[in-house]
Amino acid sequence: MMLTAIGVELSKVFSKWRTYIGFIALGLLIPVVVVAMGVEGMKYFDFATANLQQMFSFSGNLMNGYTMSYVLLGSLYVHVPFLVTLVAGDILAGEATAGTYRLMLTRPISRFTMVTSKFIAVLIHTNVLVLFLAGLSLGLGVIVLGPGEVIVIRESITIIATDDALWRFALGYGFAALAMTTVASIAFFFSSLVENGIGPIMTTMAIIIVLTIIAAIDVPMFDYIRPFFFTSHMIGWKDFFNQPVAWSSALTSAAVLLVHIVACYVGALFVIQRKDILT
């Protein structure tokens, strides 16, 4: 029954126009960024390394497909959550809005099956979206800009060898998928509470924005609470581009995100199990 329910949910999700907004947005954005980086990538690179230009000289194919994909991953982790919540925030609340909970729950399908199948559909959509992002940015980047070392510019510069790049990207995008699944799970939980799909999307985005702002403010008081924000752990994908890989930090962040995912799923299940369907 679970497989049937998942199939039904996927049919519904992929029959909705809003499901494709994320794919269309990324499908338009990434080629534009790749072309822009191909044309003016070195200007971007000069700007990013302005403080280091006096001590070091940089040469070679610096703005290559891998570096571009790294930059893109870093710049999109604030925006992709919105695309993810479009589906996750609507999947339960949308049934309440449309009055179709009645149709679903008068079938011989348990509420556990309904919630779990919807959650799995959200996971599939989210992970397909991240896979699409990874495939398009890496694939198009390498085709247009060519492969090369990943130039990681943070407090220090880390240069990842070309041969070393792909497995790090695999882990990095895998972590990004986990981070986006966390966002989707939060939206999913809020979706179980309300009867309008807009509320969970706005609430989830508001939480991400507020926590990101608080985390960015350099006040000692926030140092104590910052590690408890899931947003602080969403950037754990960067650990895979450290030399050597910061496994401990990455695994800690992954565990924190996993706890959030499980908590949101269990929370949504609890809410729906107890919900009286009055709409």
Added chain:
Amino acid sequence: MDGLDLTVQPGDVYGFLGPNGAGKSTTIRMMLSLIRPTAGSISLFGKPLTTHRSEILQRVGAIVERPDFYNYLSARKNLELLGRLSHADVSEKNIMRVLDIVGLEARAGSKVKTFSHGMKQRLGIAQALLHDPDLIVLDEPTTGLDPHGMVDVRNIIVSLARDHQKTILLSSHILPEVELTATRMVIINRGKAVVEGSVQDLLNSGRLKVTVETPEVQRAEQLLRESDFAPYVQSTGEGAIILSLLRGDVHLVTKFLIDHSVHVEGVIPVRSLEEYFINITQEAA
């Protein structure tokens, strides 16, 4: 709800009546496990809903209030997805069969967002039939429909019982609809069954309000008030006298008036279920 026990026999069209707030929708939602009773338990087909939910719902098809669907999908796709959740045969043939029953076969490929309220209501009946349930629960199936739509749905209900041998629980506040379609009925008030039985038996058991139409109202009224029928005269209006009679006495009153040379133009029963319903619910209150 308070110890409500409904006995719906196979093949019944079972009218489920009650004033607003009597608990009709609550009962139906509890039967379909959409809401949980605060105390006690629900049993259907002799089995408790809490432990046999899937087994019971496999045998039930339902429309609960408004007919809401996935508007972005076609009628056919809606039925296919819902049918899969009910372990129904979702072949094109079976889907077209139920769409044919409700007269929507020509619109199978149309998105539900293009459907009128009446068409959605008929599609609601189609989804309730798809898995060939033993019991069909229809909660206010004609609410919001125009007269044509009401007649369409009523004809479908009659056809389901007569031609497809379905058992139907019909909750409605439109009493003529129940009177025209139901074989048995229950009236509930404040969560309790007030009366239950065959529609005809229940209607015949009480008094019947009739309007006697005559151009000689004053003379007819005077004759009736001076006769044994005096307690049954309720009121007089322009060209008519209204009496509350036992069914067996209607022909006696008619004969009495004709024997006294009163020109009787018609003896018309006032909507009987309405009268019966109002009397019963007022007594219960």
